[in-house]
Amino acid sequence: QQQVKQSPQSLIVQKGGISIINCAYENTAFDYFPWYQQFPGKGPALLIAIRPDVSEKKEGRFTISFNKSAKQFSLHIMDSQPGDSATYFCAASMGGNEKLTFGTGTRLTIIP
Amino acid sequence: KAGVTQTPRYLIKTRGQQVTLSCSPISGHRSVSWYQQTPGQGLQFLFEYFSETQRNKGNFPGRFSGRQFSNSRSEMNVSTLELGDSALYLCASRYGGQGSLHFGNGTRLTVT
Numbered sequence: 001q002q003q004v005k006q007s008p009q010s011l012i013v014q015k016g017g018i019s020i021i022n023c024a025y026e027n028t029a030f031d032y033f034p035w036y037q038q039f040p041g042k043g044p045a046l047l048i049a050i051r052p053d054v055s056e057k058k059e060g061r062f063t064i065s066f067n068k069s070a071k072q073f074s075l076h077i078m079d080s081q082p083g084d085s086a087t088y089f090c091a092a093s094m095g096g097n098e099k100l101t102f103g104t105g106t107r108l109t110i111i112p
Numbered sequence: 113k114a115g116v117t118q119t120p121r122y123l124i125k126t127r128g129q130q131v132t133l134s135c136s137p138i139s140g141h142r143s144v145s146w147y148q149q150t151p152g153q154g155l156q157f158l159f160e161y162f163s164e165t166q167r168n169k170g171n172f173p174g175r176f177s178g179r180q181f182s183n184s185r186s187e188m189n190v191s192t193l194e195l196g197d198s199a200l201y202l203c204a205s206r207y208g209g210q211g212s213l214h215f216g217n218g219t220r221l222t223v224t
Contacts, residue, residue: 034212043116043202043215044155089155099145099168100213102155 004092006103013110019077021106023090026071030092034100035064035075038087047088048075080110113139116216118203124222130191133219137184137205143167144186145213146178149200158201161186193223 005024013019023033031052036044050057050064050073057064063076077084090103117136125131137144145168146158157170161180178188184205190197200220204213 036215041217043204043217045215046212049212091155099157099160099170100147100155101157104154 004090004101004103006090006106008106009104010107011109013080013108015080015082015110015112017080017110019080019084019108019110020074021088021090021108022072022074023092023103024070024072025092025101027092027094028071029094030101031095032093033064033066033073034091035062036089036091036102038089038105044089077108080108082110082112084108085110116203116205116214118201118216118219120219121217122220122222124224125193127193127195127223129193130189131193131221133188133190133201133203133221135186135188135203135205135216137186137203138214141205141207141211141214142184143206143208143211144180144184145204146186146188147202147204147215148172149202149218150198155202158188190221195223197221198223 007022034049035047037047038044048059048062050066052068061078066073088106091100093100119134143162145160147155149155159178160168164180175191180186200218202215202218204215206213
């Protein structure tokens, strides 16, 4: 019940296109859903996060869509750029708890 | 402001040895967490310290231990190393109970 399932495992998108990564969770006690971006040789960096009281959050080209009833959330990257090529992780935690449960990651490649 | 600093960046140890990894959090951050990242298991929570007290612990054997000092710096120790302990060990810090996690670039541990 603690798992966060992430798909796809890898994704190739053309420059300027929309990249979409999906995550699903089981534990309804989760109340904080961040997305992290990781480049090779670096630690994960927080990209954007959402709490279940809103259905969408947008920051620049990055949008989280959240569906509480379906227990799913997704990351949309608009106008994808080669610099967005990285591994993306969704995560979830509960009650401000430090412990994050991570998805398995999506390797995103943006091609010219 | 300097980010989370982890030392060393790379370590090679032999099976059966022990190892100590170090983490300096962002100035002012009192909470430090440790995660293990492997290709097979992804990112897994090890433990979290706040004001020198372990506040949360993941599902790792007792060979994995940690501590936090009064200046919030943290160390992680792994005793009796096994081949399966080869991983990227990530430290993350945050200011208090609800802030976002900031990760360091990790220590790459190889056990031979």
